Amino acid sequence: MRANHHQFVAFAYVVREGSFSAAAARLGVTQSAVTQHVAKLEKQVGTPLLLRSRDGVSLTRTGQEFYDLADRLVALEGTISERLQGFEAMARGHIKIIANAPLPALKAISQFHRAHPDVEIDFALHAWTTASRLLRERRADVGLITDPPPTDDWDKVVVQKVRYAAYLPPNSPFAARTSLSLHELATDTVILPEAGSLTERVVRQAQARHVVVFPRTIRMTTFPLMCEAVLQGAGIAIFLSNSGLISRGLIEVPIVEMPETHETAIVAPKDRARLRLVAAFIDIAAASALD
Structure with missing residues (x-):
């Protein structure tokens, strides 16, 4: 028996959605059908493709190789479907967005939703390392990532260039300063993002x-x-400066030893960037950065 199209699609959606139940809901079939398709594909391959746990699923090394192929098949199928359906495909659908930069992502999502209110949006904010890995592994359609890793496999549109800043309360003795040094910051408690973030890496290098x-x-x-x-x-x-409206009421002061600017870009696997919904999001995100 040869692996068929339905088995590859079921496998791809299990990985993208993170579980068999979520994949079944997205595909509009029973969980049993998805489970059987994946089991048959694994039997054909002769080795497990997924590791099951209480927290969901993860890929084996062989699974990652097959997922790259399966997800490209899903993207190609989406392109063909869009060509057949015409612009009706823009009136509905689903898009999965990830980011490590909150403000440009949420601003773009808000404007995209107003333009396409019936499209279902999945959005998650991750540390830089995780966001880059998920996009590299094709777990999302599009991402907004600061200093994305260079690769020929992605389309990239730069939407923002910013530098790092210290965020202070208005009553801080440093609040009136035009710049601060790392040595001065060391006299206070320094609040940093979690390990794996771009900020954590850049700050560690500056230190x-x-x-x-x-x-x-x-x-x-x-x-x-x-x-x-x-x-x-x-x-x-x-x-990073100008990272979100939530910082209103705080004072941003540039850091002397961290003058470099960092690019936040919209990135997507090249084949997914050609899908109409993804292309529409890229265009809206790029335009929203100019507002």
Whole structure:
């Protein structure tokens, strides 16, 4: 028995959606049907493609190789379907978006939703390492990533260039400053994003270059949490400037030793970038950056 189209599609959706039940819901079939398709594909291959756990599924090495092929098949099928359906395909559908930069992503999503209100949007904010990996593994249609890793497999449109800043409460003794040094920040508690973030990596490199140690640090998972911690007096946060409206009420001060600008770009696998919904999102995200 040869592997068929339905088995590859079921396998691709299990990986993209993170579980058999979510894949079944997305495909509009029973979970049993999805399970059987994947089991038959694994039998044909002769080795497991997925590792099952309580937290969902993950790919084996062979599974990753087959997923790359299966997801390209799904993308090609989507392109063919769009050609057959014409512009009716723009009135509905589903798009999966990831980002490590909250403000440009949410701004673009808001404008995209207004233009295409019936399209279902899945959005998740991840640390830089995770966001880059998920897009590289084709787990999302499109991403907004700061300093995306260079690759010929992605289309890229730069939407923002910013540098790092210290986020301070208005009553901070540093609030009136036009710039701050890392040594001055070391006198306070420094709030940083979680390990694996671009910020964590850039700050660590700057500390090494300028021989600065932060005696007290707090790690937080998201930018909104960091801003709330600053407002509550927990310390000073380091993050990319102009990262979100949640920072209103805080003071942004550039950091002397971190003058480099960092590009936030819309990136998508080349074949997915040709899909009408993804292309529409890229166009809207690029336009929203100019507003």
